[in-house]
Amino acid sequence: MPILETLRTAFGATAANKLRAALTILGILVGVAAVIGMVSVGEGASAAISNTLQGLGTNLVLVSPGGVSTGLVRGAGGGATTLTLDDVTALQAAGAVGDAAAIEPELSGRVQVVVGGSNTNTSVTGTTPAYLAVRNWTIAQGAFFTDSDVSSSASVAVIGATTATNLFNGGDPVGQYINLNFSAGRNAPVRTVRLQVVGVFRSKGTAGGFFNQDDQVVVPVTTAAQRVFGRTNVSTIAVSATSQDTMSKVQLEVTQVLLGTHHIGDPTQADFSVQTQQDLLSAATSSASTFTILLAAIGSISLLVGGIGIMNIMLVSVTERTREIGLRKALGARRSDILGQFLVEAVFLTTLGGIAGAIVGILVSVAIANLTVVQATVTPVSLLVAVGVSAAVGLVFGLYPARRAARLQPIVALRTE
Amino acid sequence: MAVEAPPPLIAGRPIPLVAMRGIVKRYGSADGSLGAAGSTAVYALRGIDLRIDRGEFVAIVGPSGSGKSTLMNILGCLDVADRGVYVLAGVDVSQLGDDALASVRNRFVGFIFQQWNLLARTSAVDNVALPLAYRGDRDRRRKALVALKAVGLAERGTHRPNQLSGGEQQRVAIARALVTQPAILLADEPTGSLDSATGAGIMRLFSRLHESGRTVIVVTHDSHVADLAQRQVHLLDGQIVLDAPTEAIRSGRVTASIPAARSLPAMSRVAGA
Numbered sequence: 001m002p003i004l005e006t007l008r009t010a011f012g013a014t015a016a017n018k019l020r021a022a023l024t025i026l027g028i029l030v031g032v033a034a035v036i037g038m039v040s041v042g043e044g045a046s047a048a049i050s051n052t053l054q055g056l057g058t059n060l061v062l063v064s065p066g067g068v069s070t071g072l073v074r075g076a077g078g079g080a081t082t083l084t085l086d087d088v089t090a091l092q093a094a095g096a097v098g099d100a101a102a103i104e105p106e107l108s109g110r111v112q113v114v115v116g117g118s119n120t121n122t123s124v125t126g127t128t129p130a131y132l133a134v135r136n137w138t139i140a141q142g143a144f145f146t147d148s149d150v151s152s153s154a155s156v157a158v159i160g161a162t163t164a165t166n167l168f169n170g171g172d173p174v175g176q177y178i179n180l181n182f183s184a185g186r187n188a189p190v191r192t193v194r195l196q197v198v199g200v201f202r203s204k205g206t207a208g209g210f211f212n213q214d215d216q217v218v219v220p221v222t223t224a225a226q227r228v229f230g231r232t233n234v235s236t237i238a239v240s241a242t243s244q245d246t247m248s249k250v251q252l253e254v255t256q257v258l259l260g261t262h263h264i265g266d267p268t269q270a271d272f273s274v275q276t277q278q279d280l281l282s283a284a285t286s287s288a289s290t291f292t293i294l295l296a297a298i299g300s301i302s303l304l305v306g307g308i309g310i311m312n313i314m315l316v317s318v319t320e321r322t323r324e325i326g327l328r329k330a331l332g333a334r335r336s337d338i339l340g341q342f343l344v345e346a347v348f349l350t351t352l353g354g355i356a357g358a359i360v361g362i363l364v365s366v367a368i369a370n371l372t373v374v375q376a377t378v379t380p381v382s383l384l385v386a387v388g389v390s391a392a393v394g395l396v397f398g399l400y401p402a403r404r405a406a407r408l409q410p411i412v413a414l415r416t417e
Numbered sequence: 418m419a420v421e422a423p424p425p426l427i428a429g430r431p432i433p434l435v436a437m438r439g440i441v442k443r444y445g446s447a448d449g450s451l452g453a454a455g456s457t458a459v460y461a462l463r464g465i466d467l468r469i470d471r472g473e474f475v476a477i478v479g480p481s482g483s484g485k486s487t488l489m490n491i492l493g494c495l496d497v498a499d500r501g502v503y504v505l506a507g508v509d510v511s512q513l514g515d516d517a518l519a520s521v522r523n524r525f526v527g528f529i530f531q532q533w534n535l536l537a538r539t540s541a542v543d544n545v546a547l548p549l550a551y552r553g554d555r556d557r558r559r560k561a562l563v564a565l566k567a568v569g570l571a572e573r574g575t576h577r578p579n580q581l582s583g584g585e586q587q588r589v590a591i592a593r594a595l596v597t598q599p600a601i602l603l604a605d606e607p608t609g610s611l612d613s614a615t616g617a618g619i620m621r622l623f624s625r626l627h628e629s630g631r632t633v634i635v636v637t638h639d640s641h642v643a644d645l646a647q648r649q650v651h652l653l654d655g656q657i658v659l660d661a662p663t664e665a666i667r668s669g670r671v672t673a674s675i676p677a678a679r680s681l682p683a684m685s686r687v688a689g690a
Contacts, residue, residue, distance in 0.1 A: 327530075328547070
């Protein structure tokens with residue numbers, strides 16, 4: 001039978017049962033839209049994580065306490081306490097790490113910050129002026145604190161754009177005071193550290209990502225060690241390599257120096273880990289793609305349900321049209337003609353559903369991106385895959401009903417009322 | 418395959434259009450899938466020898482259960498016999514598979530059913546063109562219009578079955594059977610669903626088709642319909658009991674070989690088959 005005739009028959013059969021066809025198509029539509037929507041959220045999250053990590057600094061090599069971990073950035077409060085300010089001094093010693101452009105310690109924790117009636121829980125980091133260059137920050141208002149502030153443990157702070165908004169609500173924070181409040185226990189008196197704001201960071205614009213870099217308070221490392229946290233173990237030592245090419249060399253040199261200062265002979269026993277930005281990026285990308293696969297799998301389940309709907313409707317259609325099948329066979333239709341007729345009908349339905357689902361999926365992604373903080377990115381590949389998969393769903397789930405139709409004996413089929 | 422000819426009614430024709438020899442059709446099987454107790458089978462046809470030549474107009478007559486529908490299904494290659502040889506237009510169709518039978522039906526047989534079996538939502542001309550579509554014939558629309566004209570429905574080509582009367586629908590079905598230029602026209606109770614006037618019109622159409630040289634086989638239980646044919650084959654309990662020209666039957670010159678058999682059960686159960 002010519003393909004055009006087969007298509008015409010499929011279209012006619014679909015048009016004859018409009019409501020039924022529409023509901024069947026809806027099943028596929030929901031499945032395809034779910035896959036596209038879910039994957040777009042996954043892709044968006046992945047893109048957001050990449051952006052955030054790339055914005056972390058310039059040619060960054062990060063040293064963290066504790067052994068090598070497969071996870072992401074360590075939590076501020078927890079983790080090992082094996083890195084100290086002495087390690088920073090050792091790394092900063094002339095010639096210790098030849099290809100390091102800058103090195104800065106980061107002694108951080110989460111603190112309740114209060115200004116008048118406003119208060120916010122934010123990250124407080126003690127560091128040196130190298131922080132600006134290593135972490136790729138610029139100052140929007142005021143200035144960063146100086147080396148002399150560090151040596152004098154000055155009571156100064158530079159705050160992030162989001163923190164400034166949270167605490168000062170649009171007012172100029174420079175010259176104002178903020179209070180860091182600590183409580184040792186439920187009934188213990190509140191200890192307060194009072195700091196003067198000397199500068200505000202220019203926003204990196206990653207608000208709405210997975211962690212907000214613009215919400216932070218940065219103080220001189222000496223102030224953090226002596227007055228804020230009362231400890232000298234650092235959360236991170238951040239090293240900026242001179243170029244992208246020297247990053248792995250820096251990674252090696254830093255490891256050598258710290259193994260020496262920690263008196264560890266076997267690198268596998270190291271009580272610290274040194275990771276480059278690329279390491280973090282690939283770890284993050286791989287967990288993001290796992291996340292995307294998970295979301296796609298959830299979406300696929302609804303596509304599967306839609307496919308079962310197709311099979312169901314095609315079986316009903318074969319039963320209803322048994323007599324027609326018998327007639328067609330009596331007039332000379334071969335098995336392949338009948339098989340093709342019902343397969344084309346199933347693929348026709350699912351492809352319509354796939355195209356409609358792709359459109360709805362794009363709308364859903366745009367809505368997610370505009371109405372929530374979650375980013376959603378529709379890639380052309382996911383559209384092609386969705387339409388292709390829906391056609392394949394038609395083939396797979398249409399095959400069994402079509403084979404049943406093709407195998408009907410003409411006399412049995414003609415006898416059916 | 419060479420077939421030993423049954424006693425010829427019309428002598429002197431070397432190649433019969435239909436040659437059946439020892440056709441047996443059994444429903445259920447020897448292992449008792451139909452019958453309740455062990456090995457029971459129901460015989461619908463119990464050894465049919467039949468020869469039909471080109472240009473004949475034959476009525477296959479019998480009460481319900483006589484096996485005439487089974488015989489029609491086998492004649493039309495919708496079904497195959499369990500035993501025996503059937504040669505249609507020189508092709509031995511006894512051992513053919515599904516798809517081969519489908520193309521034999523498409524090439525040699527024009528079916529006309531009691532219930533017309535037209536596709537709903539499909540115009541008359543597309544219904545008529547359907548058998549040609551399975552051949553991939555690109556000229557099918559024009560041929561379908563010619564066939565519709567032959568049954569007097571040239572102006573009704575765009576009508577759908579539900580816009581046509583019963584008699585018109587049967588004419589569309591006849592046009593569909595004619596469009597492939599088949600070797601035999603095979604009609605199953607063609608007037609069964611029509612009033613007698615319309616039915617008579619359909620039978621006149623068959624007579625005309627016969628006069629124009631076509632081979633027509635009509636299966637019916639109605640003796641009035643059968644009397645319009647040139648030759649009658651009477652079936653009872655899966656066997657031919659009478660095979661004679663209609664004139665001879667009407668004049669009383671021949672009678673069925675076992676007329677008493679009419680009181681027997683429709684199909685005999687044969688134990689131990």
